[in-house]
Each structure stands twice: as C-alpha cells, then as structure tokens.
Amino acid sequence: MADIVITEFMDEAAVARLAHTHDTLYDSGLADDLAALHDHLAAARVLIVRNRTQVDETLLSMGPRLKVVGRLGVGLDNIDVVACKARSIKVIPATGANNLSVAEYVITAALMLLRGAWMGSSEVADGHWPRQSMMGRELAGKTMALVGFGEIAQEVAWRAHMMGMQIVAYDPYLAADHPGWQIARNVSLDAALELGDVVSLHTPLTEATRHMINATTLSSMKSDAVLINAARGGIVDETALAAALAARRLGGAALDVFEIEPLSAEAGARFKGLANTILTPHIAGVTGESNRRVSELIADKVLEVLGGRA
Known part of the structure; x- marks a missing residue:
C-alpha cells in the first residue's frame, strides 16, 4: 500500500523524488473517485492535493495513519484545517511558490x-x-x-x-x-x-x-x-x-x-x-515554472516530515 497518495497533477520530477524513498501512488483521477481514494488512503501517511480534492471529515476518516496533507497551492478552503489539527495532521500549503x-x-x-x-x-x-x-x-x-x-x-x-x-x-x-x-x-x-x-x-x-x-x-x-x-x-x-x-x-x-x-x-x-x-479554468497560479516550484516545495516539506530527503 502507498505511503504517499497524490490525487491531482504534480510535476513528475517531484513525484519521482518522493517515489525514490517512499511508496508513492500518483493518480490525478483520484480527486473524482472517492471510492478508489478510500482504498488507497487506508495505509497512507501523506495526502497531496490541489483544490478539487475535498479534504473533509469523511476523507480524513479514510486515512487513520495520515500525518501530512500537502496542498499544491495556497488556498485552504477545500481542506478542513480544524479537523486536521484535531487529528494532529500537518497541513502544508505551497506558500509563495505561485x-x-x-x-x-x-x-x-x-x-x-x-x-x-x-x-x-x-x-x-x-x-x-x-x-x-x-x-x-x-x-x-x-x-x-x-x-x-x-x-x-x-x-x-x-x-x-x-x-x-x-x-x-x-x-x-x-x-x-x-x-x-x-x-x-x-x-x-x-x-x-x-x-x-x-x-x-x-x-x-x-x-x-x-x-x-x-x-x-x-x-x-x-x-x-x-x-x-x-x-x-x-x-x-x-x-x-x-x-x-x-x-x-x-x-x-x-x-x-x-x-x-x-x-x-x-x-x-x-x-x-x-x-x-x-x-479561465483556475489556471492563474499554474504555469510550467510555478508547477515545478510548487511541486518541489511540497516534496521538500513532505520528505522533511517523513525522512528520506532526496
């Protein structure tokens, strides 16, 4: 079972860095498939999302081992920060990268x-x-x-x-x-x-x-x-x-x-x-360059928490 689950698009070089030291599942279709996501979250310690994945009580209950929610962006309105805090889950946005x-x-x-x-x-x-x-x-x-x-x-x-x-x-x-x-x-x-x-x-x-x-x-x-x-x-x-x-x-x-x-x-x-x-389709903060910066920042922060910095 995956240690890190990524539900929306992320720069592939950053995904490869995570996968080098941790079992990583990268599937940008999981944001729209709650049932499949449920199965994958059972063992996951890290969930990485953008803005489509709703990280609410229902989703959090699917991941009893979650330690980190990484946000590939800065807005947190799709993440129940209070519920994460209550479960001692660290929420990491990509502040400044886009x-x-x-x-x-x-x-x-x-x-x-x-x-x-x-x-x-x-x-x-x-x-x-x-x-x-x-x-x-x-x-x-x-x-x-x-x-x-x-x-x-x-x-x-x-x-x-x-x-x-x-x-x-x-x-x-x-x-x-x-x-x-x-x-x-x-x-x-x-x-x-x-x-x-x-x-x-x-x-x-x-x-x-x-x-x-x-x-x-x-x-x-x-x-x-x-x-x-x-x-x-x-x-x-x-x-x-x-x-x-x-x-x-x-x-x-x-x-x-x-x-x-x-x-x-x-x-x-x-x-x-x-x-x-x-x-435009929620793309202001997404360019090739910013996607790399956002992805690398979140990869860095996740590896700091889990260990195995690459």
Whole structure:
C-alpha cells in the first residue's frame, strides 16, 4: 500500500523524488473517485492535493495513519484545517511558490481588458478592420485597486507601479507600518471600488467575503472599470456580475475562479456573448515554472516530515 497518495497533477520530477524513498501512488483521477481514494488512503501517511480534492471529515476518516496533507497551492478552503489539527495532521500549503504566476496573470488580464484589441481576432479574420472600436486604453496613469493586500497583491502592486499605475489597496489585517504601503495608499473597501480603473481581488473566501462583490458594490465602481478575480470563487456574485457586464455598467471582467468548479455549461451560459470578458479554468497560479516550484516545495516539506530527503 502507498505511503504517499497524490490525487491531482504534480510535476513528475517531484513525484519521482518522493517515489525514490517512499511508496508513492500518483493518480490525478483520484480527486473524482472517492471510492478508489478510500482504498488507497487506508495505509497512507501523506495526502497531496490541489483544490478539487475535498479534504473533509469523511476523507480524513479514510486515512487513520495520515500525518501530512500537502496542498499544491495556497488556498485552504477545500481542506478542513480544524479537523486536521484535531487529528494532529500537518497541513502544508505551497506558500509563495505561485505568487509570480498569479501576479503576471492579473497584469496581463488588466492589459487585455483595458486595451481590448486582443479580444477581436475573429472579427479581423472575418475581413473587418475595426481600428476605431479597438482603440482601447493604456494602463499607465490608471488606478489599480487591490482588495486584499497580501503577498500576491503586493507582487501585483510593484508591477503595476512600475508600469505607471497609481495603487490603492484595502486590507484591514495588514499592519499600517508594513513596507507594502510604501507604494499603495491604504483605503477603505468602498474607496477602493470607487477609485479603481482595475479592481483585482486578493482575499480568501470566508463568510465575510462571500459575495463581497455584488450588485450593490458593482454599482459603486466606475462604469468603465474592469474587475479581475484570480483569488477564490464565491467572492463575486456571478449573476450580478454578468448582469452588470450585459448592461455595460462595467468595462470588463476576468474570472479565473468560480463558485462551482469546474464551471458547468449552464452556469457559464450567463457569460456567453459578453464583450470584454475573459474566463479561465483556475489556471492563474499554474504555469510550467510555478508547477515545478510548487511541486518541489511540497516534496521538500513532505520528505522533511517523513525522512528520506532526496
């Protein structure tokens, strides 16, 4: 029986390092096969997941020998941390390993949404030449509003600042003397939404942040502002956002995360035909480079706990 069970995709070099010293089962289909996962967890000491595997009481009860849950990412909303703590199971996220990938995603999305021209390839291919309607806007001189100002948001802030943007941020939990405030003005949530030409979300999903962006808060944003959510699904009321985009009360949106993932065709239908809208499948933090960094970090931490560092 496997000592380490990996239920979602991981860099193969990191998997090989784990398998060199410990019996390792790597099957990215296990996230969707609870029955098979149950059989494999009986003897496992380590479970490594991404965001699809729900590490709840039911799953934890299947692994009586579990010592470690490794998260190939940073969000922990799919892991019952309290239940893990009660069972003395160490939860290890890959903190910091995908910050750069998410920051680049946000900056790229902001450029695409403001400029707009890259969204019209099919129109040009059809023989049209819409130069005036594709004129778009520049990033420089605009205001980047960051809702949440943790490590990833700070990476976004430095890049936006270097591109000539003004930075405002809302984060009631970040100390007033934190170095990040050197380039960002500390404002309220209302002010961030009202001032932002680009509003990027960087908060965890909690009861307090669920549907933080809703019909009311969307109405307080500039009518040509763009919204980017590469944080967590559920922070945005997707129905309200789609309505605002359809009514042209918002300049555009990029969503990498959704309330229900994978996004179903039925749920996605509300965004069909909406101009200046980018939908991606929870991929902001996943590049070839970040996958290697995340995987290596988790492999290192798991081997530290189990022994047999390779």
